Amino acid sequence: MSIKSIFEYIFSELKNFEIVDAHEHLPPEKVRLSLEPDVCFLFSHYTAVDLVSAGCRPWNITSQQRRRLIDFLQDTSIPLEQRWKVIEPYIDYIRYGTYFRAVKIALKEIYGFDRVDSSNYKDISEAMRKMNKPGIYDKILRDKCGARYVLPQAGRTDYEKKYMRPLMWINSIALLNNPKEVHSKAEKIGLEIKSLDDYEMFIHLQLEKWKKENVVGMKTVSEKYVKPPAKDKAAIIFSQYLNGKIDEDSRKALYYYLKEKVIETCQELDLVVAIHAGVWDDFRRLDPRYNIPLFEKFSEVKFDLYHMGMPWVRSTAFLGKNYHNVYLNLCWSHIVSANMARSGLLEYIDIVPINKIIAFGGDYHAYSFEKVVGHLYIAKENVAWVLARLVDDKRMTREEAIEVARMWFLENPLKVYDLS
Numbered sequence: 001m002s003i004k005s006i007f008e009y010i011f012s013e014l015k016n017f018e019i020v021d022a023h024e025h026l027p028p029e030k031v032r033l034s035l036e037p038d039v040c041f042l043f044s045h046y047t048a049v050d051l052v053s054a055g056c057r058p059w060n061i062t063s064q065q066r067r068r069l070i071d072f073l074q075d076t077s078i079p080l081e082q083r084w085k086v087i088e089p090y091i092d093y094i095r096y097g098t099y100f101r102a103v104k105i106a107l108k109e110i111y112g113f114d115r116v117d118s119s120n121y122k123d124i125s126e127a128m129r130k131m132n133k134p135g136i137y138d139k140i141l142r143d144k145c146g147a148r149y150v151l152p153q154a155g156r157t158d159y160e161k162k163y164m165r166p167l168m169w170i171n172s173i174a175l176l177n178n179p180k181e182v183h184s185k186a187e188k189i190g191l192e193i194k195s196l197d198d199y200e201m202f203i204h205l206q207l208e209k210w211k212k213e214n215v216v217g218m219k220t221v222s223e224k225y226v227k228p229p230a231k232d233k234a235a236i237i238f239s240q241y242l243n244g245k246i247d248e249d250s251r252k253a254l255y256y257y258l259k260e261k262v263i264e265t266c267q268e269l270d271l272v273v274a275i276h277a278g279v280w281d282d283f284r285r286l287d288p289r290y291n292i293p294l295f296e297k298f299s300e301v302k303f304d305l306y307h308m309g310m311p312w313v314r315s316t317a318f319l320g321k322n323y324h325n326v327y328l329n330l331c332w333s334h335i336v337s338a339n340m341a342r343s344g345l346l347e348y349i350d351i352v353p354i355n356k357i358i359a360f361g362g363d364y365h366a367y368s369f370e371k372v373v374g375h376l377y378i379a380k381e382n383v384a385w386v387l388a389r390l391v392d393d394k395r396m397t398r399e400e401a402i403e404v405a406r407m408w409f410l411e412n413p414l415k416v417y418d419l420s
């Protein structure tokens, strides 16, 4: 059997798989329904990075200011023609990238269009608005993608559907802005905050409350490790903070203390800690290796390390190998670079036990979440490509390849996040 036909066999088996979509930024469906989507939405997330990189720089924005382009593309009070004109000349430059490929596949699979250009962008926009009806989450996430569960992180828990199992943001509770905010958050669960002990109690009760609201984990971002202050020192800083007298260094020290307190609480409550690693902007600050002290300190916490730490894919392989509590989640990775995801996953197989890998998370927002269909298609292609090579090398049978794929797409995320 040729490697091509092995690939085709595995890929066709994968087509009907039930999956866990192990990372999204989707709010409840009502938020998506309140939008009036059009073709510019499809270019407002991820692809906007490539557009700016290619030279699409209205108002001379820099790469770090791309949020302005994103807001512009999503602002439906500006006529569609006007927004389309800004990006149209640059689409040719990004059309071979994987971010764009997810757009292309979604256009075909969901709206039935083979291409997007000046001749059809209005028709596509009309089709998008027609489709934006109650049930669109079920239609795309359940029917098209076969998702048994979706793990969104949008800072809220009020999802209409039970299959949405949110993660909350560690900074929302560890990074303190002003004393007023602390008091009002704590009041909501009937607590008065007078000391660090009270705030630690608040963290515990808040996480417990979120867990009852179907929260399955807390998310943070890779950052240089800083040892937090001891508790007595942190308690003094916390009182200064409550009195409104705190300098920037103390504020940071308090943050590092509280961040670890939240992680410790996740350990007690059996919540996963997800960690963003790699890719964005000045990515030097997002090195996955910065997290090693946390992996060692909190040995009973399950850490779900995101995005293959791109471009530190090899480093993440050794983190997954050397630490029993580190899982490797390929969310976002397949569209950042299909080929880096493939070569990385091929090496993961050599290095990492197969129960440590989670194959997929779309990582989209409400504005362009239909691209999840394109992203999942690319993810399945990548997994089939990798496994076909192993079958061809006689390292596994075709049947074993299907079993491994099932673990990566479904069983591993079910176990890691204890979904039931």
Ligand SMILES: [Zn+2]
Pocket (backbone or CB within 6 Å): 023, 024, 025, 363
């Ligand atoms: Zn994300």
